[in-house]
Amino acid sequence: MNTTELNNIQSLKNQMDSEGYCIVHDLIPPDIITQMHQRIDSQASAEKQLEVTTQDQVQTDGDKNQWVYMLINKGLIFQKLFENEVAHEIVEHVLGPHFLLSDFSATITHPGNGQMGLHKDQWWFPEPRMPAEPHQRCGSIDRSNVSKGLPCVAKSPINPPVICNVLWMISDFTVDNGGTRIVPGSHLSGTNPEPHGNYKTINSTGRAGSAVIFEGRTWHSADLNTSNASRYGITTYYGAPQFRQMLNFTYGMKQEVTNNLSSKSRALLGFKPWGGYGATGDQHAESIVQGDDQIGELGD
Secondary structure: OOOOHHHHHHHHHHHHHHHHEEOOOOOOHHHHHHHHHHHHHHHHHHHHHOOOOEOOOOOOHHHHHHEOHHHHOOOOOHHHHHHHHOHHHHHHHHHHHOEEEEEEEEEEEOOOOOOOOOOOOOOOOOOOOOOOOOOOHHOOOOOOOEOOOOOOOOOOOOOOOOOOEEEEEEOOOOOOOOOOOOOOOOOOOOOOOOOOOOOOOOOOOOOOOOOOEEEEEEEEEOOOOOOOEEEEEEEEEOOOOOOOOOOOOHOOOOOHHHHHOHHHHHOOOOOOEEEOOOOOOOOOOOOOOOEEEOOOOOOO
C-alpha cells in the first residue's frame, strides 16, 4: 500500500471516529459486481418461486423488499466481500484486531418501498448506569423499551462500538433510489432515535462496487426508493467476538463451503474459539470440532 493509499485509509478512520461512518469508493471491479448482481437476481427469483422469500423485521413492504440470507451458501463470488482487506482495516480500527462476521446477506429494495425507521445496530446493548441506579436486565431489552433521545454528543459515559457494518453497493446508491441514510455524529449520543423522528440525515451515495461503513451506534436506515430501478446491497456485518452472531455459520453453512474455507475465513466465521468462548472442547484449538468427531463417554 503506497503513501497516498495509507493517507486515504487514515482519513476514513478519522471520519469513522468523528461522524460514525465513511464511504470507500470503487473497492470492487465492475466485472465482479456484474457477476454478483446476476447471482443475486437469479437466487432471489428462485427463492421467490419457492416462497422462501424473507423480509427484514424493521422494514416489511410486501414485494417491495427482499432479503437473501446466508449468502455464503449461495455463490463463491460473494466471498470476495467478507475477505476484503481494506474493509477489514477499517473494521479493525472500530472493533480491534479480533472480530467475527455476524451477518452476510443481500437486500433488494424495489421502487415504491416504505421508508425504514431510523435505528442503530447495537440497540440491544444495556445502557451505562451509576452504581445506585437500577440496571437494565439484558434479557428484557427489546426495541420498544430502549431509551430515545437526540443525536447530540452525550455528557455522560456511553457504550463503545461492538458492531461495524460494511454495506456493499451492488448497484449505484443514489438519493433517488434511497441510498442508506445516516445521521452523522449520532454514534456519540449514547441513545436511540425515534424511528420516524425528524432528524437531519444524509444519503450514502456511490457507484456500484463502493461500500458505506458505519459503526454499531450510528443511526441509519434504508430510504425511499423513488427511482424506476431496484437498489441492490450486500451486508457484511461484523461484531466483537464476545457477542452472538446474527447468522449461525458453523451450523448453517453447507459442508462443501466449509471445507473450502481458508483458516483465516474459518476464524472470521466463528470456527476458532476466542477467550474460551465458542469452544467445543479444547478452548485453545485453532478450529472447533463437530459433535460426531468429539470424544464421548469413556471408561466403565
